[in-house]
Amino acid sequence: MPDAALDLTLSAPVHATDAAIGRVENVIIDPHQGKATHLVVREDALPNTLRLVPEKYIASAGPDGVRLNISQQRAAACKPYIQEDYYSPAFFLSLAKAEDVRLPMAPSSWTVEHPTTPAGSVALAGHEPVRATDGKVGRVDGVLTERHTGRVTHLLLRTGHLWGTREVQVPAGLVSGYEDGDVLLSATKAEIGALPDVHAG
Structure with a gap:
């Protein structure tokens, strides 16, 4: 993953500057701007509480989870989802x-x-079906964005079955739309299958 990318994996732990606060419940995407605009964070302290955290508060995101540039108190003041x-x-x-x-x-x-999903946006909750031009090809695992712009560069896609899954990065340019809870691609299953496994090697 490029140094300038944010790995917004669904269910990843979320840390404020002074404490762990919860997990990523949703990534909010504005398809028209091609940007991730918010995270929905499920709080650990109050598990039924979901907060809408603007993308500008994300300091970093990678294998150890998402780190915010605000305190636990400031995160708790974010708008309820x-x-x-x-x-x-x-x-x-x-x-x-x-x-x-x-x-x-x-x-x-x-x-x-x-939910208070902004108008025209899509709330990815994880495991949305992803459909190639010739059928279902996998499920959403997360989103990669540019650190400074929030622009979505790739979707993380889990393909295969329980006994043989792979995770691939699908370029955002191959996403043709979001419809009825599905993510639609402009590529075939064979083209997606030819993408390298991000965990290989």
């Missing part, structure tokens, strides 16, 4: 009144959770 919207009984009563509908019983409150 899961947003909760609260709907009170009064909200449902006002809807019913506006539609002139009689409710069969008194409504209760609802809390709806949803």
Whole structure:
């Protein structure tokens, strides 16, 4: 891996300047800019808490995980990735009144959770199916980006089966799109199979 690259492997440990804080849950990619814009970090201290960490806070990323250039306290202040919207009984009563509908019983409150993935972006969670022009070729393991720009240079792709897996770096130029949870490539299975295993030799 080039010195100027960041290896954003999914599930990799994440360290602030003063402590380990969690693991990479998602890498957020803006396909239009071709950049990784955020990491979603699952906190160790509060395992159900996910933080949206901007790419500018990544100091380095490699075999030992991701290192941020901010403190644990500053990382904990990053925006939550899961947003909760609260709907009170009064909200449902006002809807019913506006539609002139009689409710069969008194409504209760609802809390709806949803991710705050920026509009037009894709949240890679790991193991998304990757499809070549002639069929499925593997699953996503992570993303390589340029250190200073955030530009995605390669996707890390795991191919093969449990008894014979390989990890290859697929150039970002071969990614033709993201659709229905799949990553689409403009190359054939044979072309991807000819890429070298990053762990060989």
